[in-house]
Amino acid sequence: MEVVASAPGKVLITGGYLILERPNAGIVLSTNARFYAMVKPLLEEVQPESWAWAWTDVKVTSPQLSRETTYKLSLKNSTLQCISSRDSTNPFVEQAVQYAVAASKVIFVDKEKKDALNKLLLLGLDITILGSNDFYSYRNQIEARGLPLTPDALASLPPFSSIMFNSEASNGTISGERCKPEVAKTGLGSSAAMTTSVVAALLHYLGVVNLPFSAKSLPEGNTNNSDLDLVHVIAQSAHCIAQGKIGSGFDVSAAVYGSQRYVRFSPAVLSSAQVIGGKCLQEVVTDILQEKWDHQKFHFSLPPLMTLLLGEPGTGGSSTPSMVGSVKQWQKSDPQKSLETWKKLAYANSVLEAQLKSLNKLAEDHWDTYRHTLAVCSGCGHERWMEQVTDQHQESIVKSLLGARDAFLEIRFHMRQMGKAAGVPIEPESQTQLLDATMNMEGVLLAGVPGAGGYDAVFAVILGEANNAVIKSWSSVGVLPLLVREDPKGVSLENGDPRAKEVSSAISSIQIN
Template sequence: MEVVASAPGKVLLTGGYLILERPNAGIVLSTNARFYAIVKPIYEDFKPESWAWAWTDVKLTSPQLSRESMYKLSLKHLTLQCVSSSESRNPFVENAIQYAVAAAHAVLDKNKKDALDKLLLQGLEITILGCNDFYSYRNQIEARGLPLTPEALAALPPFTSITFNAGESNGGNCKPEVAKTGLGSSAAMTTAAVAALLHYLGVVNLSAFSEDPHQQNKDSMDLDVVHMIAQSAHCVAQGKVGSGFDVSSAVYGSQRYVRFSPKVLSAAQAAVEGMSLEEVIGNILNGEWDHERTEFSLPPLMTLLLGEPGTGGSSTPSMVGAVKKWLKDDPEKSQETWRKLAEANSELETQLNMLSKLAKEHWDVYKCVIDSCSRLKPAKWMEGVAEPVKDELVKVLLKAREAMLGIRNHIRQMGQAAGIPIEPESQTELLDATMNMEGVLLAGVPGAGGFDAIFAVALGDSSSNVANAWSSRNVLALLVREDPQGVSLESGDPRSWEITSAVSSIHIK
């Protein structure tokens, strides 16, 4: 028996920094970039005498990193012990394994526990694969002398080996840095591993979500269990309770999100104080999860684009620390900026929802307006618009732009006051140029900002022009698009089917 589950990466469109505090909301879009976890037994059968063993084997493989680690899992304490060299540890998957197995123990009744133990005694072999979109391949493209275009990215084989920036390696023992694109790889990886394990161990059944993704009942108990376990494992691996939007979108897909109270996970952090892991998991599953999640996706005929400027990534934790310090040191001024930013975020959300509503009610007019605006610079969108519905639509588009400019303005003020580059000058120039291109509705820095990436939302067919314009400015347009689906059960190893789908999905203009 083999189980393959996947979970998407994310782009935080609005709510950077604010999302850390309730009741501020953020809009997070899930993407077609996914992490896959493949779970199968190591041994075909278990030997009858193996009941006497208190340990079982776990093998964790990351082919892209050329890493393989062996562990022993204690069937009594549900803890993992690494028995291979420790430099290739993956705390996210390690915690996913411990928490998923503990959840199986906490949830399954007595007569299912025998079957669970038999399954565990066959060992667990777990393979982790991440789509190329999570990692930066800019250096490889430049090294091959290829242009910085999406086509050059698409030409890379799926699940390409990840190169380390190990220039300063002394004897190969320092921790290599992987260049990432900021799509939330750790959350997607943790969620995929938790989902695959919980399904494999019989705790949840994810089949329903995969047969018809559009009929996903996102209020399912099974998804809620995946969410709670993945949030806990991710927080413990990170060593802190974050806002959790990245894990929530990895589980449920695109959404408007308000964080849970951090105290829900204090049980997970208190695990060291002598509580068994099974008890800890029981508390987490019965905790007061008070996050809010509303379905959200971009209005029709709009494309999310991500660009990698190649100025090197930014450290999110240190930027968050600087903003928190500013909030504490200058409460009056910071609260004012914070409030204005929250208002601008809310305004953008209102206009995007309005566009989705108008698209439903006046599809033909909507299509026509999006089509004509996709070929014009925003300053010309209003020209020659006479019909009332068209007029209303264009006004809503322009209000959405206005809100985005407001968001960017407040984010820059916040960055200057906190002494960090949330929207650095180089990005400001690039974003201004992007927002003035034909057919571009929005452009900004996602999430915590910095030098990681920029996003744009383009109307109709204008996305290929944006990608070309970016390329001429030394910005690599990634292949990432919005895909509102969350966690999913897959029909097999993605390495066997990625090859055909990658070829069919790329259109070279």
């Protein structure tokens, strides 16, 4: 039996920094970039003498890094012990395995289920992880091949391409020793998507949850789904422990549930996991499962006929933890000014959210008018949108479009002010020039820096068919337009190894003219 689960990457379009503190909300969009985890047994049958064993074998393979790591898994404590080179380990995968196995042992209380679980574990765990190309930067490879910085060049790469080793090293070695890979990322939350896919695949494989083959968007309201909620709690816990801090968790939540309006959980729910020593992992997981997880996730997705476009500026990455630390330091040093800025940001975020919700409702109630209005507005600049209005419903749609645009300009202004006050480049000058030029193009609704900002990426929300002009414009100034688009669905099972598909899931639905 083989189980394959996948989880999406994310783009945080509002709520940068504010989302770290309750009750501030953020809008996070899940994408068609997905991480895949494949789980199957290492052995065909349980060895007769294996019931006396205290350990079982685990193998983790990452083909894109040409890495294979082997472990012994304690059947008593659910902990891993690496028996191959520590250079090839991945803390996110390790914690995902440990927490998923521990959760399985906690949940299966009757003897029959425990025996079945141990029998399955004694077959060993063979885990393979793969990430869509979209999670990684292939800019250097494209430039080295003399290709233009276009989506066509990205689409020409084989699905799940290998990730290059450090360029300073010869054949991936330094002084005869294998060196760690230099992985340039695009900021889509690869560690959260990877952790979630491994947790989901293991929990399903071990019979703890029953996940759907076709992921669905979140329904309206802050609804519960016991299987997804368990995947979320275990993935969130494993991810926080692996990264060594309790973050806001919006990336894991998006990986589990898909696009949403998110309010973070109280950090106290993971207080048990932070205590070093004294408790075994299964006791920690028991405590975590008994906690009241108070995060909120409400259905949200972009209105119809709008396209999310991401670009990689290639101007060097930014350290999110460092930037967050600087902003927190500024909050402490100037609490009054920082509180004023946060209130203004929170208000502008809520206005943008309300306008996008209004557009979704208008599309639902007046589809033909909505479709016509967006088609017309996609062909002209924002200053002419109101000129196109011919009836009341069109006027409502254009007012919401302009209201969303104004709110986002307000968000960008306050984010820049916060960056200047904290001494960090939340929206660097080079990005400001690019984003202003993009927002002034025909058919562009929004353009900004996602998440914590910096130099990593830019995004645009584009009306109708206007994305080709933005793609050409970005390419001409050295910004690589990515193949990523919004896909509001969360974690799901897959039908087999994604490498067997003729076309990568990341590019199957995208055509660049």
